[in-house]
Amino acid sequence: MRITVLGAESMACGIATRAQAGGHTVTLAGELSAQATGDAAVHVGDDSAVDTAELVELAVPFIAAGFQEPS
Numbered sequence: 001m002r003i004t005v006l007g008a009e010s011m012a013c014g015i016a017t018r019a020q021a022g023g024h025t026v027t028l029a030g031e032l033s034a035q036a037t038g039d040a041a042v043h044v045g046d047d048s049a050v051d052t053a054e055l056v057e058l059a060v061p062f063i064a065a066g067f068q069e070p071s
Contacts, residue, residue, distance in 0.1 A: 005026065009060070
């Protein structure tokens with residue numbers, strides 16, 4: 001399966017690494033993604049990878065996704 005993970009923090013890298021270990025083709029897209037992963041098997045791309053993905057995973061901090069902390 002072609003998976004794109006949007007995000008560059010530890011959660012995104014963890015999801016990308018585990019999916020790749022499961023035999024999936026993974027693209028990690030995010031500002032820090034080139035620095036965040038040392039796994040050469042995980043492709044680092046940009047947001048255009050969403051167009052060809054079969055699954056898109058949003059793995060960004062709660063606030064970055066446009067949500068507000070509950071009061």
